[in-house]
Amino acid sequence: MADTGASITEDNIHRLVHGFYDEVRADALLGPVFGREIAPEAWPVHLAKMCDFWSSVLLRTARYDGRPLPPHLRMPDLSDTHFARWLTLFRATADAVFAPADANRVIALAERIGTSFRLSIALHRGEDTMKVGPLPRG
Template sequence: MPIGSIPRPGIDEERIRRLVHGFYAAVRDDDLIGPLFLREIQAERWPAHLDKMCAFWSSVLLRTDRYDGRPLSPHLRMAELADAHFARWLELFRRTATQVFDPPAAAAVAGHAERIAQSFRMSIAFHRGRDAGAVQPLP
């Protein structure tokens, strides 16, 4: 386990890798959000993107220092990004988490994703000149 990481029952680097790779396979096949991801991430950049997302989720879930980046920035540049996209993202993420983790760990992992989605949605609303405080959590 990397220095500074926090052990989480049922969550480890291998499961995080399975989560990320399984989730993004589902994303690329999805009719709603797949086209956005495929437009933003060219085929030759997918391996690097998956590595970056493994590092991101390791940092979130295990509190490692593997991720160094700004995850919100690319989302702010997508003018068409809407609640329907975030809802589908969460649906696919939750489904993949339940396939990879036992129920308590899957719930914890999904909870992190829900908070990240809410934070991104509020930031996007703010940057678009809308009332970020009016953004309600997605079901």
């Protein structure tokens, strides 16, 4: 039986974050959104912050000190279509980086984070949060 978490390392978290955001930036739907929100010169800082975030979530390093939700609340055009595409790209990258059991764990966390963000956005917009559920796997 494989060691749970054996492929969840700082190096692989770096590969996940950088590989994922390479895909995001090239994506027809997400690229323009991220291009609008993150200036080209700010990408190194953003990537480092996302490595810290995932290190904190996956390895409990407590390196991330921030609030990831507020920037998403300020984007009026952010929709379930964006989150679904984000998760599709994230799943593919996680599957490519981690051993299967670890990839499933990382993906499940991303799905929960995505649902939490979608619920918070709906609440912030005054929408019916009862209509927010898990996004289908695509």
